[in-house]
Structures are given as C-alpha cells and as structure tokens.
Amino acid sequence: VGGFTVEAPKGLRTLARADTIVIPGTADVRRDPSPKVLSTLRRAHERGARLVSVCSGAFVLAATGLLDGRRAATHWRYAELLQQRFPRVEVDSSVLYVDQGDILTSAGTAAGIDACLHVVRTDHGVAVANRVARRMVVAPHRDGGQAQFIEQPLARLEDDPIATIVDHVRKRLGEGHSVEDLAARAHLSPRQFSRRFKAATGTSPARWLIRERVEASLPLLENDTRGVEEIGRSVGFNSPAAFRRHFRATVGLSPAAWRAQFRRA
DNA sequence: AACGTCTCCCGCCAGC
C-alpha cells in the first residue's frame, strides 16, 4: 500500500511478547486478514497487550471482534464501509482517535501520529511527548473536538487546578500574570504550582505564557489592521521590544516580517 | 548592545 515495500524481519511470533501492537492501514478493507493474524491479536489482547490501529487498520481490529460494542475511529473514507461490515462496532468518524485504554483506534495517517503521541504521553508524560512531537515537527496536541475526552475522563476540567488556570489566563492574555498570583488563584504554593504546571503542560508557567502570547498574536498580525506594537500590547507584552524579542525567538521572524509574508500570500 | 534589577525556575532538603 502506498507504493513502497515494508520488510518484516520478524514474524507474527514476535507479537507474543509485544506490549503495544500498532496496526497500520490494511491493503484490502473488504477482506478479512488471515485467521492466524486474528487469533494472534486476540491472544495478545487477552494477555494484556495494548492494540493501536491507524487508518484502515481498524478493519483488522474489527475482524478480531475486539471492537464489538466499542467506539472506534477510522479514516472518514472508510467509516461507512466499516460500519456496514461490522455493525456491532460504534464507528465515530468525527474524532482523531479513540482511547479505550486497552485498544486505541485512530483516523487517517496524521491522526495515527496524534494517537501514538497520546500513547507516549500517557506512558511517559507530557514533557517527553512534547520532545518527541518537536523532533517530528508536529503539534504536541491537536484538539479533535470534545469527543476526544469522552472515553476516559482522567480529570474533569473544573476539578483540575492547572486546567482552570490555563483557561483563566487564556481569557485575559492582555493582563499581567505573575506566577505568585496564579499560584494563589490555584490555591497552591508557588513552588507546587510550578511543579504541577510543568507536569501538566510540559513547560514552566512563564515560558508557557510567552508562547501563548506569541501564538495569540499570529492571527492578529494576519488579519488585524492594528500596528505591531499595539498587537503586542493587546496580547500582554508590556513593551514592543519584549514582543519583538519573544516573537523572533519562537517564530523565527520579526512580527513585521511575518505580517508581510502573510499579506503577500 | 550593554547593564542593573527583578522574576522565574529548579535542585535540594526537611516535614508530614
């Protein structure tokens, strides 16, 4: 599939010892894989291995029967066919991936990357996942809509002090936010707040805030007619110099250059 | 670009 050949130096036997098994897109979505593949996957699942499908790989998982009565994601092009062939699977084509703990299914190829990053995140934490994402030059986390959170609500947004703060700050980026104030708002000591913040987002409060401000300025530079300095101020930079410095450090261009580039396009 | 001041960050440690 896709015009290149995958060499598999090891056979199905290897799956007997795998902790996580990732099933890529299948060549033929209309035919079941061999019974041997199916029984191997079932055994692995029974043994506690985690199964992850990407794109049309969901057909392989569905054929094992392990998706019966479960919500599953697949590429939107295949959603209808998957539902037709496996009526007992709840096909959801509106999300990037569905995490059910023991089984994950994901939509098209790029969503497979999202799902795999999610796996890294749950196994190794936000910081490691962000590093991997950075190296792969993809966004650390794409929001696939609310549905993404339905399966395993690890923490309700309202209950999580850090999520509450993130929300709060995003709504008023233009104002000043010191770590001390934010910590007080979260009912945590500054030290503890920093720790928890880093655990949740992968960066420290101040660094996150700067990145957040720069990102908020991007659409403004593109669409808003206000001047660069005014935009910098509106996203919370007290001085134009600070805005320019941080913009360049994170985006790689000056605000004006970014704007010009966009205008031309 | 350079510089003094202030804030932040994080390792470390002690306490619960």
Add this chain to the structure above:
DNA sequence: CTGCTGGCGGGAGACG
C-alpha cells in the same frame, strides 16, 4: 519507606 509538599538559594533569563 514512599510520595507529596513548601521554603530556600542561586543561576538563568526577562525587563526596562
């Protein structure tokens, strides 16, 4: 003992 917490110190880095 383990895991979470809060305070301290000093180096890094932001600010003006």
